[in-house]
Amino acid sequence: MANVSLKDRQSDDTVEDQTRDFYDSTGWVADDHGVVAEDRLFREFGEDHDAYLLKTEVKTAALLEGLGPTVLFAGPGDLPANHVRIADQFDKVVCADISQKSIEICRKKLGSKGEYHIASLMELPLPDASVDAALSAHVIYHIDKDLQAKAIRELIRATRPGGRIVIVYCNPRSPLMIVQLALKFLKINKLLGKQKLYTHYYSSAWWQQFAGDNKIEIIPHHPISSNQAKALLPARFLQRAFYNWAMRFEDANPKLAAKLWTYVTIKIDRVS
Numbered sequence: 001m002a003n004v005s006l007k008d009r010q011s012d013d014t015v016e017d018q019t020r021d022f023y024d025s026t027g028w029v030a031d032d033h034g035v036v037a038e039d040r041l042f043r044e045f046g047e048d049h050d051a052y053l054l055k056t057e058v059k060t061a062a063l064l065e066g067l068g069p070t071v072l073f074a075g076p077g078d079l080p081a082n083h084v085r086i087a088d089q090f091d092k093v094v095c096a097d098i099s100q101k102s103i104e105i106c107r108k109k110l111g112s113k114g115e116y117h118i119a120s121l122m123e124l125p126l127p128d129a130s131v132d133a134a135l136s137a138h139v140i141y142h143i144d145k146d147l148q149a150k151a152i153r154e155l156i157r158a159t160r161p162g163g164r165i166v167i168v169y170c171n172p173r174s175p176l177m178i179v180q181l182a183l184k185f186l187k188i189n190k191l192l193g194k195q196k197l198y199t200h201y202y203s204s205a206w207w208q209q210f211a212g213d214n215k216i217e218i219i220p221h222h223p224i225s226s227n228q229a230k231a232l233l234p235a236r237f238l239q240r241a242f243y244n245w246a247m248r249f250e251d252a253n254p255k256l257a258a259k260l261w262t263y264v265t266i267k268i269d270r271v272s
């Protein structure tokens with residue numbers, strides 16, 4: 001058998017292999033204080049963010065209210081608080097994630113209420129129309145750009161007509177992402193943190209390919225990523241002022257906020 005060097009193996013790895021390796025070896029591994037690497041890398045916002053975070057959680061959970069009994073979490077990771085809040089609204093929670101560590105954490109948190117699959121969104125081990133609702137937060141943009149549409153079709157296939165899919169995604173045309181992607185293109189994006197995972201972001205127009213049999217709505221989710229916030233909001237008074245402003249602005253101007261915010265929620269209602 002020919003020798004395969006580590007370098008060759010890495011270049012042969014698919015995006016999915018690399019993402020799985022990252023989450024199983026680093027992302028969902030807790031340090032001595034019980035903090036997973038994902039928290040340190042992507043979720044550090046500071047205390048002044050708490051009120052905004054809670055508002056976002058409540059808003060996302062409200063999108064999935066009254067849709068039971070079964071919800072699918074596609075890429076639940078370590079089942080953060082917003083997922084737990086949504087799980088409370090359903091009788092049964094189906095968790096599907098490529099990371100074994102993620103599924104172990106979900107099983108610990110949800111116990112017998114959950115059904116667990118170490119599985120890819122490319123091929124969900126679920127019958128057609130078998131769930132009432134689905135949530136996939138911060139997952140799709142970590143999938144190979146040529147496969148993201150297939151993942152969305154899988155979510156639609158598994159969700160019953162009349163059901164709803166909620167996707168948290170990044171908006172590459174938002175002002176902060178335009179600057180960040182330009183810095184990345186010029187290879188000077190170190191200010192915003194070293195890229196640890198594959199990402200590809202489609203703009204809002206891309207989502208219209210799923211309209212027709214489905215109703216699509218794009219809603220503001222979050223104005224800024226944690227790395228952007230670390231670079232731009234170094235002082236607590238700035239964070240407080242920014243998140244207070246963001247809460248008021250998105251309530252008064254939801255359509256404009258969906259264009260300006262770094263993260264959007266894509267709401268897909270499966271009509272038929």
Ligand SMILES: C[S@@+](CC[C@H](N)C(=O)[O-])C[C@H]1O[C@@H](n2cnc3c(N)ncnc32)[C@H](O)[C@@H]1O
Binds near residue numbers: 016020096098121
């Ligand atoms: C950034 S984390 C998001 C976790 C959680 N949803 C949240 O909002 O914090 C991405 C998760 O998606 C999973 N994932 C990435 N690609 C996937 C795929 N193709 N199929 C299933 N899970 C995937 C990863 O293993 C990881 O647990």
